[in-house]
Amino acid sequence: MKRPYLAWTVCLLSFCSEFGTGPPCRAAEIEDLGVAVRAVVFGNSQGCLAESPQGHPGMFYIPYYSTTGGALVGIDPRSGQHVHIPLPSQGGYGTAVGADGALYVGGVSPGDLYRFEPSTGKIENLGGSRFGGTYVWACAASPDGMKIYAACYPTAGVLEYDLASRTLRDLGRMSPSEQYARSIAVDVLGKVWVGIGTHADLVVYDPQTEEHRSVLPQEYKHNSCAYDVYASGDHVFAELLYDHKHLIYDTRTEQPAAVLGQPPDGLSYMAARGGKEGCFYFHATLSGTLYRYRVGQPEPEKLAERLGQVAVVDGDRYAYAIDDQDFVLYDLTEQRALVRRKLAEARDGMALFSLAAAGDGKIYGSTYINMHMFSVDPQTGTIDDLGKALRWGGQIDSMHGGRDGKVYMGSYVHAVVSAYDPTRPWKIGTDRDSNPREIGPVGSGQYRTRSITLGPDGRVYVGSIPSYNSAPTGAFSRVDPESGEIRTWLDLVPGGAVDHVVADEHYLYGAGGGKLFVFDPEQAKVVLTLDLPVSALVLAPGGRIVGTGGGKLFVFSPSEMRVTHTADNPLADFTHMCPAPDGNLYGINPSRIGRIVAETWQVDEVAAEGGTFLAADQEGRLYFGRGSHVLRLSLKQ
Known part of the structure; x- marks a missing residue:
């Protein structure tokens, strides 16, 4: 249920006086649309x-x-x-x-x-x-x-x-x-x-x-x-x-x-x-198949499929399992589930982990460590927990609404890339007709994704990092969603990890390790690298690349292949940025939400409070996260 969170007017006369442009005053109403996902995490727990x-x-x-x-x-x-x-x-x-x-x-x-x-x-x-x-x-x-x-x-x-x-x-x-x-x-x-x-x-x-x-x-x-x-x-x-x-x-x-x-x-x-003593029961991760292994056997024997996370086997007959949010009691003799019941939900939900606007007009997002994704309907303000989006445990780290209408996702663990088509029925898996469809881990020891986008060549580009000693460097990977072919670069930026990536109709623009680079997908190589700290990056209307970092706002011109504008950011570095239908850009950090005026590139404050993540709907309303809640900001001239 949505409810008004705060309604106030932010007068920008001080900003207008300083910068000389922009509207004299804007009214901003912030609504708390509620908790996105209440699914909890059993994956690390012993039963x-x-x-x-x-x-x-x-x-x-x-x-x-x-x-x-x-x-x-x-x-x-x-x-x-x-x-x-x-x-x-x-x-x-x-x-x-x-x-x-x-x-x-x-x-x-x-x-x-x-x-x-x-x-x-x-x-x-x-x-x-x-x-x-x-x-x-x-x-x-x-x-x-x-x-x-x-x-x-x-x-x-x-x-x-x-x-x-x-x-x-x-x-x-x-x-x-x-x-x-x-x-x-x-x-x-x-x-x-x-x-x-x-x-x-x-x-x-x-x-x-x-x-x-x-x-x-x-x-x-x-x-x-x-x-x-x-x-x-x-x-x-x-x-x-x-x-x-x-x-x-x-x-x-x-x-x-x-x-x-x-x-x-x-x-x-x-x-x-x-x-029994000397007998082990195992469930296979990803498939949820239950196996029994008696010491001395060459291999475990399969007992039942798709049970989920089996926590206890009692009397060599009853399997007590968790399947996402459900408790399942399975009779191994009768080969059937005796009980299936939802076990719990979080008191106040799970923290948001990503947000993206998609071609169907909805806002999509994910939450921490439960692998669930959700959608927000801008027309009604309602939030729908779509369910567990992958077979894996973990969470969707990064999300991108592609120009083809699909939502592309990169997930922890093993930096798994997947795609969701909002026009088709929900059916997770690895088959061609699965939705979301798991395309696969990017490999090279990568574990968490930091950024994802659909490139001009129809392939998905992912920035990632290792974790838990899984690899020595981060990576930039190209994933073909049709063939599943993956190519990875480990040395495009210091440390390999590409934290931000956006694309236009010709190039990809990535950032990490204090560098901004331009990647040509036709040549499959970097054609330009600049020393530039980047905390957020976005493709602006008109084709410029705009970012913040090191307390500065910068504008990069692809046609000139250079930074054409740099200025102090009075609101401090943004963590996320997005374009909006009014032709302007918007940015967010923990304490502020700001507007970057198109062409003048001047920054004004639209909310004296902040959050995490940022996406705009087709009417120009901004969506962001604060803890487990989705908030919506409406601007009025």
Whole structure:
């Protein structure tokens, strides 16, 4: 529901007096159109089974993350009972069940450990962030359930909570140089296995001696992270990013007993909790296929397809899974879903991550880490959560409304490029008729996209960066949406990362590393490079390229191949800019929204408050983000 946020008049007499042009006064009305997307993130969270508040066994619990506050949620699939326990943090990732029947939840911002007692509904903050952690990535219980261990970021440390003494202590860093203790498991001997990143290691901590040692063979240490560590019987599983090899360790020798490759229908195997000793259950990322692996088998066996993120397998029969926002209970014997139910939504939504105007007249956008995209109908002001736009976890980092009417997107993780046609039905996938259609990762170790545009040659151009030690440099990539062919350049700007890119009918204009460059798609090379800091870039009506950076506004003329105008920007650098139907340009930063008057290139203030991202509809109204909300600014002469 839209509601007036602020209505006021900004008189620009001071600007007009200074610059000598522009209207004497403009009225600006800002409306809060509401929360764009309330979808939460379960993708990093561990699920577990514990008693319900009524004492019934088998309630499924899992925490979620949201930029506006997280919670622990639980569902009893047999009775239908549902619980929602707000956490005093942005979310929870790790969970473990103690011998006392309580759930222990690792917090995210702050990185505290919480204890939830189902019988009383009470949640207690046990602390932990005082030791320097902001995330608790994963939790595990000792074999007797009397100790809870938590893996922390950015200390690469482990916390230990002793149920008997009710004390929490910091066991210290498990790596002298890394930040991520990303996953954790406790084996049958009580030893604590910790997955380390972003330079991979697997460390075993012995509570008896209070010493820790690396057990990851050198041949695997070029990876980013030892991930998803899980113990079953006499063995421990660990996945390696980015080789996507999966090691099965013998806990007594602390040596790999088996190495599994990638699943046939996915990127990697992710361990689910549960199963008999010596038996692992995995879901394949991307496909959601569930596999079972018995130690000694050559390969895992397929059990069921498209289940999503399988968190727990109970009694070797029931799979407890998360499929985007839905909880699914699947019977592996009967091969059918017994329960499917939406599990939670964010109290105040998820933070916006991109905005773009498209050819159908709507504004499209994305939100942080839940891979959802949304649309705004300018005629009604209503916002529609279109759903999860890709098979991957993560978010749409960058978005562009192409002249062909499609919306082009670049996404974290693996810098995946996709295209959405608003005129066709929604059907995500990789097939030719999928919509949005996943074209593919750009490769070269790229992980996050910074910019995307449709070039004059009908191909998509993407600026990207690596992450988590995935590559040494950023990149500029060309993606053919028809053939899927990808070509990548790593050295167009210092560091390789192209943060901004726009296109006209002849060239592409990119910026990064303190450089502005002109790229000729016919020659597939840079034809001009200038030393120029750029914080935002836009194609102006009339064909000029306008940007801000270093406190300046600049105008580049493609016909003259030079910067023809430079001036101080009285509103400071913009983070995003867009053209509008009135022929002018508009820019935004956290504290201001400004107008750049066409041809004179003079800057005036239209709102003494700001936000993030910026797009204009066909009537000239401006859309921007503030937290999880979409706001709309209407200008009147």
